[in-house]
Amino acid sequence: MARILLIEDEPVNRTLFRRVLEWGGHEILEAPDGQQGIYLALDHKPDLILMDLSLPHMDGWTTLEHLRRKQISAPIVALTAHAMSGDRERVLAAGFNGYLSKPIDVRTFNQSLRVYLSDKAIPSQSSP
Numbered sequence: 001m002a003r004i005l006l007i008e009d010e011p012v013n014r015t016l017f018r019r020v021l022e023w024g025g026h027e028i029l030e031a032p033d034g035q036q037g038i039y040l041a042l043d044h045k046p047d048l049i050l051m052d053l054s055l056p057h058m059d060g061w062t063t064l065e066h067l068r069r070k071q072i073s074a075p076i077v078a079l080t081a082h083a084m085s086g087d088r089e090r091v092l093a094a095g096f097n098g099y100l101s102k103p104i105d106v107r108t109f110n111q112s113l114r115v116y117l118s119d120k121a122i123p124s125q126s127s128p
Contacts, residue, residue, distance in 0.1 A: 002117045005029045005046035007037035007063065008079065009055050013102070017050065024110030032056075034063030041072050048116050049076040050100075053091075064095055075116040 004026045008014045011032075018028050029044055031037035034055050041049060049067070053060035064076055075097035080087065091099040098116060 001025045001027060002047040002113075003027045003029065003044065004113075005031065005037060005040055005044070005049045005074075007031045007034060007049065007051040007055065007060070009033060009052060013052070016106070017104075020104070020106050020109050024113075026110075034058035034060065034066070037063060038066050038070065041067055041074070042070060046074050048113065049074050050079055051076060053078050053080045054082070061094060068095055077113075077116060 004021055006014060006017050006021070006028060008017060008030070009032050014030055014032070018030065021028050029040050029046060031040050034051075035058055037049070037051065040046075049072070051060045051063060055063065058066075060078060064078075067076060076095075077098040077100055078091045078096045079100050079102055081102040088099045100112065
């Protein structure tokens, strides 16, 4: 089981991600904005951070910079509903470890996290 920090401002999306991740056997920490996400990352040392790019107060790009400056070593994966050509390259060049588009496929989402959680036990499942 991995400890995953979800930084997502939309309550409906947070609920969906939480349910899918809990179903995958993970411990979930939730933050509705970047500032709270930074505090949770510092206090709880997550194994993975999933972060929306469009956040209130401090966007995902700025939050990433703060997390990296504070020596947070967990992989940070960008989540966005506004996927456009070239976004993946831009996200990776900025220092994110990965990029996932919303909406997610709830049947395969936990499996897609394997690459970021290679040293954590991830149960094999086919559907929620």
